[in-house]
Amino acid sequence: MPRLSPNGETRQEILRAALKRFAHSGYAATSVQHIVEDARVSKPTLYYYFPDKAGLFQALVSEAHDERYRLMREAVDSTEDFRAQLVAIVSALFRYFLKNRELMRISLATAFAAPGEVPSGLRYLDKCERNFEVIHGLMKRARAAGHLDRRFESRELAFGFYGQMNLYLMAHLTMPGGRLNRPTAERIVNLFLSGAAAKDRKA
Amino acid sequence: MPRLSPNGETRQEILRAALKRFAHSGYAATSVQHIVEDARVSKPTLYYYFPDKAGLFQALVSEAHDERYRLMREAVDSTEDFRAQLVAIVSALFRYFLKNRELMRISLATAFAAPGEVPSGLRYLDKCERNFEVIHGLMKRARAAGHLDRRFESRELAFGFYGQMNLYLMAHLTMPGGRLNRPTAERIVNLFLSGAAAKDRKA
DNA sequence: CCTGTCTCCTACCGTTCGGTAGGTTCATGC
DNA sequence: GCATGAACCTACCGAACGGTAGGAGACAGG
DSSP states (O other), X not given: OOOXXXXXXXXXXXXXXXXXXXXXXXXXXXXXXXXXXXXXXXXHXXXXXXSSHHHHHHHHHHHHHHHHHHHHHHHHHTOSOHHHHHHHHHHHHHHHXXXXXHHHHHHHHHHHSOTTTSOTTOOHHHHHHHHHHHHXXXXXXXXXTTOBOTTSOHHHHHHHHHHHHHHHHHHHHXXXXXXXXXXXXXXXXXXXXXXXXXXXXXX | OOOSOSSSHHHHHHHHHHHHHHHHHTTTTOOHHHHHHHTTOOXXXXXXXXXXXXXXXXXXXXXXXXXXXXXXXHHHHTOSOHHHHHHHHHHHHHHHHHHOHHHHHHHHHHHHSOTTTSOTTOOHHHHHHHHHHHHHHHHHHHHHTTOBOTTSOHHXXXXXXXXXXXXXXXXXXXXXXXXXXXXXXHHHHHHHHHHHBOOSSOO
């Protein structure tokens, strides 16, 4: 049989198969055997490209977190208007979710899974916090600029917004009913801001 | 060695050990062997009380979901005032969380885990929806009664509230920093309602 | 033509998995 | 005292697990 990939094609094939399996069954319930079968590759080939099962998983999860981070930063930088930034964040994550549902699934599942479920060496918590801090920092600045109700701490505001958005994403994983589009993003921001925005009428 | 439990003591011991293991490592990564070692019981004893590993897990998860459901219903029935009902729900779940952190962990993790991660026969989705419907129904009635802004659908409102509350719980699993007490519950409801409550000033 | 390196293979390692066969001990009913 | 059934045990099963030893085929430089 000819060498399939002097480039990185085999590696990509493994990643693709692994993503599908991990997204469907989680880390522990996924076997390396199934991955190599899906990728039409032998087991030593997998271990040629990746140090072990955990390393393969980490490559996927890191990519997902980093891409979410990049998208959120990009959304924040896309405009100066605070409301528009929020809409851009939600909207960007919705689009990413619809295109990369499986990556998003392992990313979210990993974040809230039991500590021993996922490989221990994986530093996913840092990346989770980093992503949250994008929102948190945005809230801090908006609060300082007077766009948000000062009765609430920036952390509370970030929780309110982040929580609502995340529930939409998670709900879509288990019940893919709702429509994750820009109008929905705008309505989410409206619901959040109608309370969080500082009222200039009273106090 | 004497028979330890003519009552249900051994069964409880198994459940206790299983909860600890499942909460720490998730379903797939937990082995029956470890459970029976923790419970100081032999493997056939476990299979004497439970049909299989999945049945043992289901017993725990069902209990957690049912208890959450009971608490939320109780909170709703505790008062007529809508705002007080919301605070009661959040506050009750916070208390339950602090007392039953491990049960809450497997309950939440199961809800958002990959479909193949958890035993397939487990009907947890029904219970998740049932719990969500407690909130959803409450929002429906409050919206119809004019307590909530009619520009938002009841489902959106439920998502906003439920999402925010859930993030507090989930965040406390990974970063047990924040304080899950009644003042926090009130602030969450305030943040949610300051937007969702119908303003009688304009429109 | 030889040698090394990159890529990928078959075959196998020891371990652990979920689950069971079959037997033993105790409390009780008769 | 003796059968019965609940409560539990030791010892083991086949299968699947993550991972590896060792080699084969293709291509490069010398």
